[in-house]
Amino acid sequence: EAQVTQNPRYLITVTGKKLTVTCSQNMNHEYMSWYRQDPGLGLRQIYYSMNVEVTDKGDVPEGYKVSRKEKRNFPLILESPSPNQTSLYFCASSRDRGGDYGYTFGSGTRLTVV
Amino acid sequence: GQNIDQPTEMTATEGAIVQINCTYQTSGFNGLFWYQQHAGEAPTFLSYNVLDGLEEKGRFSSFLSRSKGYSYLLLKELQMKDSASYLCAVRGDGAGSYQLTFGKGTKLSVIP
Numbered sequence: 464e465a466q467v468t469q470n471p472r473y474l475i476t477v478t479g480k481k482l483t484v485t486c487s488q489n490m491n492h493e494y495m496s497w498y499r500q501d502p503g504l505g506l507r508q509i510y511y512s513m514n515v516e517v518t519d520k521g522d523v524p525e526g527y528k529v530s531r532k533e534k535r536n537f538p539l540i541l542e543s544p545s546p547n548q549t550s551l552y553f554c555a556s557s558r559d560r561g562g563d564y565g566y567t568f569g570s571g572t573r574l575t576v577v
Numbered sequence: 578g579q580n581i582d583q584p585t586e587m588t589a590t591e592g593a594i595v596q597i598n599c600t601y602q603t604s605g606f607n608g609l610f611w612y613q614q615h616a617g618e619a620p621t622f623l624s625y626n627v628l629d630g631l632e633e634k635g636r637f638s639s640f641l642s643r644s645k646g647y648s649y650l651l652l653k654e655l656q657m658k659d660s661a662s663y664l665c666a667v668r669g670d671g672a673g674s675y676q677l678t679f680g681k682g683t684k685l686s687v688i689p
Binding site (some may be wrong): 472495503504505506508511521537551553565566567568569570571573 | 610614617618619620621622625664666676677678679680681682
């Protein structure tokens with residue numbers, strides 16, 4: 464089944480403890496992206512990657528890192544999480560820059576930083 | 578930059594028709610998408626418009642006017658399961674043509 468898989472689904476952590484949220488897609492998509500979703504603010508892009516070893520900042524990159532060492536994986540790293548990073552996170556991938564494909568989203572990761 | 582506006586909330590009756598509007602001001606345009614998102618779940622793709630006009634897909638239709646920076650999503654024969662948030666998203670062009678910028682979403686409540 465074609466899908467984007469995120470792990471974990473739920474995570475509670477403490478301020479300053481490094482964490483990684485994994486994202487993997489099995490559709491051979493070039494493009495992958497991370498979003499966070501907060502009440503009243505909608506989906507905001509954190510980082511995106513147009514291909515292996517090519518990443519760039521989105522609208523809200525502060526406090527996050529990403530890497531794209533292989534096409535299928537695009538982990539999101541929080542080196543020193545803070546409470547304002549408590550949010551619902553979505554990974555998404557896309558086949559190419561044209562056409563009506565849009566994005567395929569993962570199931571989401573609900574992160575709480577205390 | 579991109580600016581996308583849609584109403585925050587709407588309420589409609591089961592069996593009725595509802596239209597959700599979206600206006601956008603963008604530095605580039607290469608398509609407009611509508612997504613449905615149930616609470617706590619991932620957004621799922623509903624429709625795509627890149628040319629002016631109406632695209633129909635079963636109970637759902639989407640309209641685009643590029644000159645006016647305007648789109649709407651039309652839902653017919655509303656069902657209780659249509660209660661969800663509806664997200665309008667614009668794709669840029671050129672170097673940004675992979676990127677989708679989302680509006681804040683319209684929360685639709687369908688009542689009996």
